[in-house]
Amino acid sequence: xxxxxxxxxxxxxxxxxxxxxxxxxxxxxxxxxxxxxxxxxxxxxxxxxxxxxxxxxxxxxxxxxxxxxxxxxxxxxxxxxxxxxxxxxxxxxxxxxxxxxxxxxxxxxxxxxxxxxxxxxxxxxxxxxxxxxxxxxxxxxxxxxxxxxxxxxxxxxxxxxxxxxxxxxxxxxxxxxxxxxxxxxxxxxxxxxxxxxxxxxxxxxxxxxxxxxxxxxxxxxxxxxxxxxxxxxxxxxxxxxxxxxxxxxxxxxxxxxxxxxxxxxxxxxxxxxxxxxxxxxxxxxxxxxxxxxxxxxxxxxxxxxxxxxxxxxxxxxxxxxxxxxxxxxxxxxxxxxxxxxxxxxxxxxxxxxx
Amino acid sequence: xxxxxxxxxxxxxxxxxxxxxxxxxxxxxxxxxxxxxxxxxxxxxxxxxxxxxxxxxxxxxxxxxxxxxxxxxxxxxxxxxxxxxxxxxxxxxxxxxxxxxxxxxxxxxxxxxxxxxxxxxxxxxxxxxxxxxxxxxxxxxxxxxxxxxxxxxxxxxxxxxxxxxxxxxxxxxxxxxxxxxxxxxxxxxxxxxxxxxxxxxxxxxxxxxxxxxxxxxxxxxxxxxxxxxxxxxxxxxxxxxxxxxxxxxxxxxxxxxxxxxxxxxxxxxxxxxxxxxxxxxxxxxxxxxxxxxxxxxxxxxxxxxxxxxxxxxxxxxxxxxxxxxxxxxxxxxxxxxxxxxxxxxxxxxxxxxxxxxxxxxxxxxxxxxxxxxxxxxxxxxxxxxxxxxxxxxxxxxxxxxxxxxxxxxxxxxxxxxxxxxxxxxxxxxxxxxxxxxxxxxxxxxxxxxxxxxxxxxxxxxxxxxxxxxxxxxxxxxxxxxxxxxxxxxxxxxxxxxxxxxxxxxxxxxxxxxxxxxxxxxxxxxxxxxxxxxxxxxxxxxxxxxxxxxxxxxxxxxxxxxxxxxxxxxxxxxxxxxxxxxxxxxxxxxxxxxxxxxxxxxxxxxxxxx
Numbered sequence: 030x031x032x033x034x035x036x037x038x039x040x041x042x043x044x045x046x047x048x049x050x051x052x053x054x055x056x057x058x059x060x061x062x063x064x065x066x067x068x069x070x071x072x073x074x075x076x077x078x079x080x081x082x083x084x085x086x087x088x089x090x091x092x093x094x095x096x097x098x099x100x101x102x103x104x105x106x107x108x109x110x111x112x113x114x115x116x117x118x119x120x121x122x123x124x125x126x127x128x129x130x131x132x133x134x135x136x137x138x139x140x141x142x143x144x145x146x147x148x149x150x151x152x153x154x155x156x157x158x159x160x161x162x163x164x165x166x167x168x169x170x171x172x173x174x175x176x177x178x179x180x181x182x183x184x185x186x187x188x189x190x191x192x193x194x195x196x197x198x199x200x201x202x203x204x205x206x207x208x209x210x211x212x213x214x215x216x217x218x219x220x221x222x223x224x225x226x227x228x229x230x231x232x233x234x235x236x237x238x239x240x241x242x243x244x245x246x247x248x249x250x251x252x253x254x255x256x257x258x259x260x261x262x263x264x265x266x267x268x269x270x271x272x273x274x275x276x277x278x279x280x281x282x283x284x285x286x287x288x289x290x291x292x293x294x295x296x297x298x299x300x301x302x303x304x305x306x307x308x309x310x311x312x313x314x315x316x317x318x319x320x321x322x323x324x325x326x327x328x329x330x331x332x333x334x335x336x337x338x339x340x341x342x343x344x345x346x347x348x349x350x351x352x353x354x355x356x357x358x359x360x361x362x363x364x365x366x367x368x369x370x371x372x373x374x375x376x377x378x379x380x381x382x383x
Numbered sequence: 384x385x386x387x388x389x390x391x392x393x394x395x396x397x398x399x400x401x402x403x404x405x406x407x408x409x410x411x412x413x414x415x416x417x418x419x420x421x422x423x424x425x426x427x428x429x430x431x432x433x434x435x436x437x438x439x440x441x442x443x444x445x446x447x448x449x450x451x452x453x454x455x456x457x458x459x460x461x462x463x464x465x466x467x468x469x470x471x472x473x474x475x476x477x478x479x480x481x482x483x484x485x486x487x488x489x490x491x492x493x494x495x496x497x498x499x500x501x502x503x504x505x506x507x508x509x510x511x512x513x514x515x516x517x518x519x520x521x522x523x524x525x526x527x528x529x530x531x532x533x534x535x536x537x538x539x540x541x542x543x544x545x546x547x548x549x550x551x552x553x554x555x556x557x558x559x560x561x562x563x564x565x566x567x568x569x570x571x572x573x574x575x576x577x578x579x580x581x582x583x584x585x586x587x588x589x590x591x592x593x594x595x596x597x598x599x600x601x602x603x604x605x606x607x608x609x610x611x612x613x614x615x616x617x618x619x620x621x622x623x624x625x626x627x628x629x630x631x632x633x634x635x636x637x638x639x640x641x642x643x644x645x646x647x648x649x650x651x652x653x654x655x656x657x658x659x660x661x662x663x664x665x666x667x668x669x670x671x672x673x674x675x676x677x678x679x680x681x682x683x684x685x686x687x688x689x690x691x692x693x694x695x696x697x698x699x700x701x702x703x704x705x706x707x708x709x710x711x712x713x714x715x716x717x718x719x720x721x722x723x724x725x726x727x728x729x730x731x732x733x734x735x736x737x738x739x740x741x742x743x744x745x746x747x748x749x750x751x752x753x754x755x756x757x758x759x760x761x762x763x764x765x766x767x768x769x770x771x772x773x774x775x776x777x778x779x780x781x782x783x784x785x786x787x788x789x790x791x792x793x794x795x796x797x798x799x800x801x802x803x804x805x806x807x808x809x810x811x812x813x814x815x816x817x818x819x820x821x822x823x824x825x826x827x828x829x830x831x832x833x834x835x836x837x838x839x840x841x842x843x844x845x846x847x848x849x850x851x852x853x854x855x856x857x858x859x860x861x862x863x864x865x866x867x868x869x870x871x872x873x874x875x876x877x878x879x880x881x882x883x884x885x886x887x888x889x890x891x892x893x894x895x896x897x898x899x900x901x902x903x904x905x906x907x908x909x910x911x912x913x914x915x916x917x918x919x920x921x922x923x924x925x926x927x928x929x930x931x932x933x934x935x936x937x938x939x940x941x942x943x944x945x946x947x948x949x950x951x952x953x954x955x956x957x958x959x960x961x962x963x964x965x966x967x968x969x970x971x972x973x974x975x976x977x978x979x980x981x982x983x984x985x986x987x988x989x990x991x992x
Binding site: 059086087088089091093103104108109110111112113114115116119122123124125126127129130131133134151152155159353354355356357359360361362363365367368369370372374375378379382383 | 619623644654680789791792834
């Protein structure tokens, strides 16, 4: 059914350029220093491609991350974008300040399951509540890689630590379910081994006018790729069950393929872009919030691994910037004439205190 | 409603005994949440309106309603208005604290005792006026009676001390400016108190107040309000905060000022963003995020907050991101005494975070300075691309201070070394951490700058001049040395200390809110001990070279601090070790604001040793 899915692959002429006349290398970063075969590197590649295909100016984007293997990856894509590899767990809070200071900046945050679900859990949830417009990618491998293999808070109960001795007895945190609970209007789950789906989800997330959370299972091939792990490549590959086949058509491209309304659902985004969801085995409605939460709850119980656009609210609440009622110009570059009240204001205040 | 003509003359009209004029401390013991703060502020403002210099300290519990609170007003014709212990006139309203309150009074003190509490009086060495305050307002609506009974003591003490009824009227109308009906009821109650006193009391104490002209042009303001106003005029564009006593009123005042005075004229939209964060880690995270992008970003907090902010403080220092923290210090360690004052965060703030980290600290002595420094904090943070603290305290932040009016800032804002797209075109290259000018301060670009050369990678890890990752020892050390060089640039350029030199071999150093008490203490030392002292007040850290010279040029220097561990002295010892043996401490850390007598005793005791 792949032919029925519209895609936005650029015309195959060399050198391929996007609508800004930029080539893909403009969206690349430094060489990765992660372990060879790391799932994160696959995600890195798709992020670069997604921004290229979306025609985003690299200088108009800020890349944010915390600490951990995943957080290192912001150096490995989009070298022409400002990057901020901050401290462990605080990236989501930092993002609120970044967007407030320049509302025109596009934002991507890359985090891991330790960074998001443990040390930075509160900031993650509160940033979702605030609806900071950003693409928030969780590279979820259920393990602390950089400190050599401790369980993270997303590790499933009963999963076995490398070496086969320790078994995780704690209940796992599901960042997708919590994001929905906190009011997130775009929640997706994917797998680093499913690059085709991941790319489309990333492009849809870039176009989403609010916070978009992507929980991407990304196997740690060094510390969590063994038998008994529920985040290993083999386990994820075998268990992945896409909810739909997802496509994305950006606002600047025409819809090339006619869709069959009986099979494909089209979600219109405010900027004119379109998400297409083509039915696979069963019908899934990502606009059904209770249905999405129920799916995730069942997934946890039955140890299923559904991927795709799990929840999408077609009428999301105001973004953080919209809630703040700020001027259109970035706060960062407001001149003194806008930010220092006049002498008469000070005199009026002094009078009131006399 | 009575008119001025019906007011009986005050006690001063017929009193013929010995007098002490314009030199007294009034203390009022009430219960919090009963409206007593309004009555006490009216009392303070009444004296202020008579032109008599006045200071006030509110000692209140960490509680919303029903626990003891004490409000102290010092009126002094010579302008000594720091805290003074042992009140001359005590108004006992609160049963819960009365036993201790009465036991602590000095012999000969004047006591206005609520009739219901007269059973607690076990002493005969006080000048007592028993006052049925509740009786005086018994025909006021019962729902209001608990609140307005406090205004009755304002009337009684007004009659007794010769506070002008017109001044009381005006002060009440100021206090209840937005509530005309409440103002009227309170005026009535104050007059009931006055009339009762005129009819039933005969003055037998010496304390009187008489009109002066020493408060003309002055204002009454809380330091937190002054700080907020300074941040507003300093061009604050971003605030993230988490509520914590005693800083919350600073953030709230800032939001009020920004909301009222910082809307775009054409669109009515805000030229700022204020966020209540999930915690202090989030607050400083947002501030650093906003500062990275170029907003003039700040947070307000207190000791427990800066403990939580510690890690990101180091990121601000090391990644060189402008940020501002206002620390309204409260008594620690731990949760400590949230409603009591101290200067206990100096050492912590100066070195906040792990590794070799140092920050710029501004230390205002009063509201006017809090305003002036507050209006420069963003300039300093952006100029040096680093974290800047303003260290106030609960005494400054939450007490009402008589102050000179604030003057309109005239300086042009300083946005620091920021390269634009045009600059990058001209230069053709950019290295974020290269010390181009030799002052340790590098050039930065703001995210969103429309140029392919603008981007750099900000990190808290080891970085080269081009902001790439490095673990090379030479790279690391070179960067740390440059940061140290930048800090020495800061040291040269921060405001020098304020000095008063008499040629004495004995020096005194203080900072922040200790200034008033130290000034009075020096006066008392001269008067009572014949001891002249030189004085230096530190306005900012890192300490100016003048501090080093002062320490080395005095036989002994007493560093006066409101903390237990001599924190400023420890900083001096680290930075000017050659003078360490000449430095002694006078320390005050009870939670009350420092008073002149404590300073005098602290110095005299050590001078006699």
